[in-house]
Amino acid sequence: MSNSGILKSSLAKKYVMALTGLFLCLFLVGHLAGNLQLLLKSGAEGQRAFNEYAQFMTTFPLVKILSYLTYASVLFHAIDGIVLTMANRKARPVGYVNEKGSANSNWSSRNMGILGTIILVFLVSHMQNFWYQMHFGDIPNDPNGLKDLYGVVLKFFSPENSMSLFAVVGYVLAQGALAFHLSHGFASGFQSLGLRHAKYTPVIEWSGKIFSVLVPALFAIIPIYLYITQQ
Amino acid sequence: MDLTLKVWRQNGPTDQGKMETHSVTGVSPDMSFLEMMDMLNDQIIRAGGDPVAFDHDCREGICGMCSMFINGEAHGPSRGVTTCQLHMRSFKDGDTITIEPWRAAAFPVVKDLAVDRSSFDRVIQAGGYISVNTSGETLDANAIPIPKPQADEAFNAATCIGCGACVATCKNASAMLFVAAKVSQFALLPQGQPERSKRAKRMVEQMDKEGFGNCTNTGACAVECPKGIDLSTIARMNRDYLSATVKED
Incomplete structure (x- = not known):
């Protein structure tokens, strides 16, 4: 194929970055919708709703497909990010003595790699704490015979757990990193795909800003709420 | 002082x-x-x-x-x-x-402060032109009607003087704004259409070959550009290149 070189080009790498990133934005919305059940209902009702949701998410075939797409997106987004960052370092072997980046660009736009690394570290520990437990861990069943992930989550963020304060602080900080990452990444994804328009780009940029504050904030409220209400 | x-x-x-x-x-x-x-x-x-x-x-x-x-x-x-x-x-x-x-x-x-910017020349040579027969029967450019806003936008892109400030200021030393301006000045005009996809593809390939970095959309280039070339040119090149990927060369 005469166009095979295109896939290796810098722009193709940006398309991959944009497509996986924007897909992961959709994933965040889905994940958040599930998590918010921890806020909306409590007690036995909350336990039942959340565990039914967790059961559904791990067994329904369509969700299974989406979950594999999500794993692939995280993987490609991270690997692509590392490849791009390494190429960018190589493109300027000798740096400036005095470089005033703040004069012409946002802090988050210049630090996407660092922010992404923080998110990746969080993701690994987050998946170990919940995803791994749900899939491979030894979780007791709830009164309805479902795996009691609700109990695992509550216990994880309960003040009775000696590590919980550390977990809550870590979770909130990671959401902060996510907020900054999204504040640049959301609109940047559209630009990389060439989706720019005098009328719609300001809307995309504003939506990105709102998304980047709202989604991480709602995620962060949940562990704080669980920690405080279990005092 | x-x-x-x-x-x-x-x-x-x-x-x-x-x-x-x-x-x-x-x-x-x-x-x-x-x-x-x-x-x-x-x-x-x-x-x-x-x-x-x-x-x-x-x-x-x-x-x-x-x-x-x-x-x-x-x-x-x-x-x-x-x-x-x-x-x-x-x-x-x-x-x-x-x-x-x-x-x-x-x-x-x-x-000292003098750098070799011939990498820009090679990017232009790769496709920053239109192929016109100059045997003496060339059609006058003004004979083709072009809407004023479009002509203005093409002109704005063409004001790029190739100084390299975009590369210098980009934290990744990316040449996207320069290449995008040179792609845009033709992509916006009828004369640039026949070679539009090929141009984007070849110029991007040469840009990569020269060892420029990747665009992270920080927008620093457009802020520092002495000619005010804006990021819409980069989006246009992203589109043109994307469409080139699905076309035969």
Whole structure:
């Protein structure tokens, strides 16, 4: 194929970055919708709703497909990010003595790699704490015979757990990193795909800003709420 | 005005180079930055030293030769100007000013502040043109009606002088704004349509080959561009390249 070189080009790498990133934005919305059940209902009702949701998410075939797409997106987004960052370092072997980046660009736009690394570290520990437990861990069943992930989550963020304060602080900080990452990444994804328009780009940029504050904030409220209400 | 200058000195491409400190006194606020540099060189020559090498030509902001990274910014702190159009009134008496060459693997230093920007020429050679028969029967360009807003936009893209400030200021040393301007100036006009996809593909390939970095959409290039080329050109190139990927060459 005469166009095979295109896939290796810098722009193709940006398309991959944009497509996986924007897909992961959709994933965040889905994940958040599930998590918010921890806020909306409590007690036995909350336990039942959340565990039914967790059961559904791990067994329904369509969700299974989406979950594999999500794993692939995280993987490609991270690997692509590392490849791009390494190429960018190589493109300027000798740096400036005095470089005033703040004069012409946002802090988050210049630090996407660092922010992404923080998110990746969080993701690994987050998946170990919940995803791994749900899939491979030894979780007791709830009164309805479902795996009691609700109990695992509550216990994880309960003040009775000696590590919980550390977990809550870590979770909130990671959401902060996510907020900054999204504040640049959301609109940047559209630009990389060439989706720019005098009328719609300001809307995309504003939506990105709102998304980047709202989604991480709602995620962060949940562990704080669980920690405080279990005092 | 009395100033302290910290200037990059590098005696050839393989020399390691270092910052050198000079004092200049009696600088007029009405001088251009390059006139101030001339003053510095006059002083260095009179003392028997080697003058600071720097690129310059028209000194009226249209040729794209001057290229200095001043106080951490390409073409210094003023917006919409090249170094030759930057005036000393933008600085204060007693200021310390750092002056560095453009930094990019694709722009190797020749000497001091002068860098080799022929990588830009090779990007243009790869596709930054339209193929027209110039045997004498060439159609007059003005014979094709073009809507004014479109002609204006193409002209705006064509005002790129290829100075390289976009590369210099980009944290990734990416040449996207330059290449996108050169792609856009043709993509917006009827004459550019036959080779549109091929052009984007070939110019991007050459850009990658030259070792420029990748675009992370920080937007720094558009802020520092002396000609005000904007990010919509980059989006256009992203679209053109994407459509080239699904077309045969």
